[in-house]
Amino acid sequence: MADHSIRGKVVLIAGGAKNLGGLIARDLAAQGAKAIAIHYNSAGSRADADATVAAIQASGAQAVALQGDLTTAGAVETLFADAIAALGKPDIAINTVGKVLKKPMTEISEAEYDEMTAVNAKTAFFFLKEAGKHLNDNGKICTLVTSLLGAFTPFYAAYAGTKAPVEHYTRAASKEFGARGISVTAVGPGPMDTPFFYPAEGADAVAYHKTAAALSPFSKTGLTDIEDVVPFIRHLVSDGWWITGQTILINGGYTTK
Structure with a gap:
């Protein structure tokens, strides 16, 4: 029987320096992960990446920070190669990379569309590809998308539209x-x-x-708090391994499919 615990596992987190990615990294370290590779996009996130690495190391795990713009296949290949060279083959790969654009379709430029596609769809595809090539058997992969995939709303065509392919990539993978x-x-x-x-x-x-979710009155901000998302990701990359090929909306009743 395969071991689906987090203890002793090697983890790679794209966008793992801060916010949700940083909290996931700290949580998995607390759950006994052996080593965590933290990816960050640019020099502006370096201090956050270093702080997350320090927190992981303080919990007793190994950690390394790796920088890269993941909008090319080569950069994603390099990320996995560098993470493996530093910490070994990953058992868990989590991609939190994303970019939001709220704008009417009639005002979105080709350059903006191309950037959204590169960050939200292309990065996700090649992250899944490299994870499929390099993860240990019985590994876990999780990609962050958006609850807007279940919404009927204006102004988010480029954001939700470029996250939508990840559902299909997830099923195929x-x-x-x-x-x-x-x-x-x-x-x-x-x-x-x-x-x-x-x-x-x-x-x-x-x-x-801040008032749109059914459970908004019981959230400290009215929004989805990152602390409420982390336990689901922890579950999916451990004992929840039997859930696969699915997109799960975690939003307190904000929307559903």
Whole structure:
């Protein structure tokens, strides 16, 4: 019987320096992960990456910070190669990379569309590809998407639209990698209380989102708190391995499919 615990496992987290990715890293270290590779995108996130690495090491695990713009296949290949060279082959690979754009379709430029596609869809595809090539048998892969995949809303065509392919990538990967015991899932949080959310929203929209979930009155912010998402990801990359090929919306009743 395969061991599906987190203890002793090697983890790679894309976008793992801060916010949800950083909290996931700290949580998995606390659950006994042996080593965690923290990816960060640019120099602006280096201090956060270093702080997360220090927190992981303080818990007794190994950790390394790896920088890269993952919008090319080569960069994703390099990330996995560097992580393996530093810590060994991963058992768990989590991709939290994403970019939000809230804008009417009639105002979205080709350059903006191309960037959204590169960050949200292309990065996810090649992360899944490299994870499928390099994960140990009985590994776990989880990609962050968005609850807007279950919503009927304007202004998020480029964001939700470029996250939507990840559902199909997840289903295909679960079938292709399943023979090796690898489970593949996607998680779609509702609007989260992170710096990722607020720049895209006006005051009226923020006020709406803080009351839109069925459980909003019981959230400390009214939004999806990252602390409420982490336990689900922990479960999916451990004892929840039997869930595969699925996208799970975690949003307190904000929307469903």
